[in-house]
Amino acid sequence: MVAQEVEKEPEETVQPKTDFGPPHYEIMMHPIIKKNYGKWKYHEAVRPGVIKRVAESGDVLYVVRFGSPRLLSIYTIRDICDIADKYSDGYLRFTSRHNVEFFLTDPDKIEPLIQEVQEKLGFPCGGTRDTTNARYCLSNIIHTQGWVHCHTPATDASGIVKSVMDELYDYFVDYKLPAQCRISLACCANMCGAVHASDISMVGVHRKVPKIDDDAVRRTCEIPSTVAACPTGALKPDMKRKTVVLDKDKCMYCGNCYTMCPGMPIFDPENDGVAILVAGKVSDARYPPQLSKVVVPWLPNNPPRWPEVVQTVKKILETWATHAEKYERIAEWIHRIGWEKFFELTGLDFTEKLIDDYRRTPYIYASYRTSAAFRW
Amino acid sequence: MPVVDGVELPETPLLDELEKGPWPSFVKEIKRAAIEQEKAMKAGKKIKLPGSAKGLLKVLELAYKEKRTHWKHGGIVSVIGYGGGVIGRYCDLEDKVPEVWHFHTIRVNMPAGWFYTTKALRALCDAWEKWGSGLTNFHGSTGDIILLGTRTEHLQPMANALAYLDKFYGSPAPFDIGGSGSDLRTPSCCMGPSLCEFACYDTLKACYEFTMRYQNELHRPMWPYKFKIKCAGCPNDCIASKARADFAIIGTWKDEIQIDQEAVREYAKVIDIEEHVVKKCPTKAISWDGKELKIDNKNCIRCMHCINVMPKALKPGKERGATILIGGKAPFVDGAIIGWVAVPFIPENELIEKCCEILEAIWEWWDEEGKFRERVGELIWRKGMDEFLKVIGQKADVRMVYAPRNNPFIFWRELNP
Numbered sequence: 001m002v003a004q005e006v007e008k009e010p011e012e013t014v015q016p017k018t019d020f021g022p023p024h025y026e027i028m029m030h031p032i033i034k035k036n037y038g039k040w041k042y043h044e045a046v047r048p049g050v051i052k053r054v055a056e057s058g059d060v061l062y063v064v065r066f067g068s069p070r071l072l073s074i075y076t077i078r079d080i081c082d083i084a085d086k087y088s089d090g091y092l093r094f095t096s097r098h099n100v101e102f103f104l105t106d107p108d109k110i111e112p113l114i115q116e117v118q119e120k121l122g123f124p125c126g127g128t129r130d131t132t133n134a135r136y137c138l139s140n141i142i143h144t145q146g147w148v149h150c151h152t153p154a155t156d157a158s159g160i161v162k163s164v165m166d167e168l169y170d171y172f173v174d175y176k177l178p179a180q181c182r183i184s185l186a187c188c189a190n191m192c193g194a195v196h197a198s199d200i201s202m203v204g205v206h207r208k209v210p211k212i213d214d215d216a217v218r219r220t221c222e223i224p225s226t227v228a229a230c231p232t233g234a235l236k237p238d239m240k241r242k243t244v245v246l247d248k249d250k251c252m253y254c255g256n257c258y259t260m261c262p263g264m265p266i267f268d269p270e271n272d273g274v275a276i277l278v279a280g281k282v283s284d285a286r287y288p289p290q291l292s293k294v295v296v297p298w299l300p301n302n303p304p305r306w307p308e309v310v311q312t313v314k315k316i317l318e319t320w321a322t323h324a325e326k327y328e329r330i331a332e333w334i335h336r337i338g339w340e341k342f343f344e345l346t347g348l349d350f351t352e353k354l355i356d357d358y359r360r361t362p363y364i365y366a367s368y369r370t371s372a373a374f375r376w
Numbered sequence: 377m378p379v380v381d382g383v384e385l386p387e388t389p390l391l392d393e394l395e396k397g398p399w400p401s402f403v404k405e406i407k408r409a410a411i412e413q414e415k416a417m418k419a420g421k422k423i424k425l426p427g428s429a430k431g432l433l434k435v436l437e438l439a440y441k442e443k444r445t446h447w448k449h450g451g452i453v454s455v456i457g458y459g460g461g462v463i464g465r466y467c468d469l470e471d472k473v474p475e476v477w478h479f480h481t482i483r484v485n486m487p488a489g490w491f492y493t494t495k496a497l498r499a500l501c502d503a504w505e506k507w508g509s510g511l512t513n514f515h516g517s518t519g520d521i522i523l524l525g526t527r528t529e530h531l532q533p534m535a536n537a538l539a540y541l542d543k544f545y546g547s548p549a550p551f552d553i554g555g556s557g558s559d560l561r562t563p564s565c566c567m568g569p570s571l572c573e574f575a576c577y578d579t580l581k582a583c584y585e586f587t588m589r590y591q592n593e594l595h596r597p598m599w600p601y602k603f604k605i606k607c608a609g610c611p612n613d614c615i616a617s618k619a620r621a622d623f624a625i626i627g628t629w630k631d632e633i634q635i636d637q638e639a640v641r642e643y644a645k646v647i648d649i650e651e652h653v654v655k656k657c658p659t660k661a662i663s664w665d666g667k668e669l670k671i672d673n674k675n676c677i678r679c680m681h682c683i684n685v686m687p688k689a690l691k692p693g694k695e696r697g698a699t700i701l702i703g704g705k706a707p708f709v710d711g712a713i714i715g716w717v718a719v720p721f722i723p724e725n726e727l728i729e730k731c732c733e734i735l736e737a738i739w740e741w742w743d744e745e746g747k748f749r750e751r752v753g754e755l756i757w758r759k760g761m762d763e764f765l766k767v768i769g770q771k772a773d774v775r776m777v778y779a780p781r782n783n784p785f786i787f788w789r790e791l792n793p
């Protein structure tokens with residue numbers, strides 16, 4: 001008997017193509033957007049999650065925003081498409097913070113859309129701001145993969161984000177904040193999510209030195225690049241034994257060596273956890289961009305709902321929202337009241353762990369202008 | 377074992393906790409993929425990787441129980457003609473959960489501004505239902521569409537499915553793979569002129585042009601480390617390019633803010649202009665007498681606050697262009713960096729060409745001088761702004777710093793050849 005040849009799929013027999021690039025954005029655009037491209041006159045907030053955009057031509061478009069969990073099954077995306085076909089002429093957009101937006105021309109369809117999305121997808125409408133009146137929704141949290149798909153995380157991402165957003169849900173769907181607040185999460189210091197300039201950020205951290213498995217280092221690692229990955233000079237090559245040695249006193253547990261070398265795992269279920277940073281921003285508005293500052297050095301990994309992390313983030317957010325003036329983001333609020341007052345009001349502990357001793361960042365950087373705000 | 381719609385799901389008591397609460401649940405998404413993909417297969421659809429979402433549930437539940445990840449460092453996987461864009465991911469529970477032993481990621485280059493037609497999205501879904509886990513991220517941190525989890529042997533067919541997504545799946549256009557590793561990462565941009573009146577240059581066009589011009593750099597990692605370009609239409613920087621891009625292009629203007637006094641008076645009926653606008657101006661460049669808003673444009677630093685508050689009344693000036701900030705990145709290795717001024721202003725009509733000229737000069741220098749895994753910002757710190765400015769052909773400008781140096785230890789190399 002001759003084995004029956006498996007029928008090939010068309011994708012298995014075509015000639016591979018390369019370097020043709022992404023679809024041109026114009027073919028993905030709603031006709032009203034295409035027509036008024038570069039000719040928008042102004043916008044105004046209609047309600048939380050809905051922005052009215054008015055063009056010079058007189059055309060009006062209502063952009064309706066919904067928060068998503070970022071991790072989407074294709075079956076949910078098909079539902080999103082059904083809704084876009086029904087309400088938004090078959091067009092939609094995602095934002096840089098994992099929200100999905102639909103485009104309406106008829107304001108009477110806004111409420112039915114919100115209702116249908118809530119029923120079919122469970123996605124909340126919100127996440128926008130009314131800058132004119134200094135009323136802000138909390139924006140969606142940007143985050144990384146965590147235990148869902150990453151090989152070097154110190155914590156999960158999606159689970160913490162879900163837990164925090166459950167707790168802060170009312171802030172997303174309503175104007176309850178005096179200024180913009182961007183929360184973000186990175187599951188390790190590698191920070192795929194670049195959370196280092198956010199109003200509040202959560203970062204997965206390790207606290208124990210990597211465990212060097214000499215045999216695995218020999219089998220799987222390139223020693224010079226592993227040694228070079230250490231920012232504090234804690235790793236030295238041991239050429240005789242073809243491995244690396246670690247000076248425990250110099251290690252700051254950043255995990256960069258493990259990124260380079262699977263032979264030195266650093267994860268530790270009981271000692272890994274989450275650091276909380278605040279007071280970062282990227283916009284030039286009013287006050288220059290700022291790097292986030294660590295205010296809680298470590299909280300435990302406590303799945304499935306990380307109550308310590310959730311409550312700390314909530315405490316910071318609500319203390320700020322209660323005390324800040326209009327338009328004052330966390331960085332600006334602390335700049336006005338002082339860090340001593342920040343720790344007093346939030347009840348967070350200031351300890352020696354919060355005084356910087358990472359000496360790699362050069363002093364010169366402080367004088368470089370990290371902003372596009374200057375005079376001509 | 378719980379059974380939903382005739383599909384058996386693993387016991388996941390910890391993850392089930394994350395189905396509760398008002399915020400949309402990623403656990404529901406994974407379960408949904410597990411259930412619907414199996415149903416689709418039973419209904420006769422071609423599904424190459426059944427059970428992988430179910431496998432993910434098992435692995436994730438164990439991660440939640442043990443408080444650690446079960447994913448391993450990636451091996452080398454790729455598709456023909458590409459060096460990046462596909463990330464190898466293996467599970468350390470090969471024997472226990474073989475369904476996700478391979479669970480590789482494909483990064484797909486999104487359209488500029490993240491605009492889609494439902495036809496394109498449905499085509500992506502159909503292809504990924506057949507060749508992968510049916511799980512995605514919209515979007516990953518750099519901006520790509522993330523296709524989450526497939527086996528090595530399905531990578532090439534899936535890449536082909538994307539490349540012929542128009543022919544095989546009815547998409548309006550095919551989709552190409554994004555960047556990963558030490559290459560140009562997929563450039564991204566804010567919605568810019570497509571929807572926003574603040575855009576000081578065409579961010580989508582710039583993003584698209586860079587992406588198309590640098591396909592080779594995007595698809596074949598050959599540099600010391602990654603390099604990110606992000607295009608923000610104004611200093612509000614909604615896409616956080618200042619902190620996240622090695623090369624951030626921030627739209628701005630040089631002349632006077634455009635004022636519609638009538639519209640200002642309309643705003644005065646609903647908001648306190650003194651409190652919301654005048655007092656919040658960082659350089660005290662605005663005055664308001666109840667009839668007319670005056671801006672001392674020589675003293676304005678274009679921070680956007682007043683324009684943000686009164687978008688009907690105020691607009692960026694007419695002499696538009698962009699500021700280039702260089703070096704933004706996350707902490708590894710020398711610390712987190714917000715990019716700093718490399719070029720104070722490039723006029724809009726010269727922007728794309730000038731950026732390409734500068735980018736190519738930077739890449740050549742960095743390729744030559746950069747150490748393994750040294751981002752361009754760190755290289756500049758090591759070699760000095762003096763050398764960097766020569767590389768990009770810029771003269772020093774006081775706008776590049778907050779203040780001059782506070783020490784007299786200066787390299788006088790021209791006197792000490």
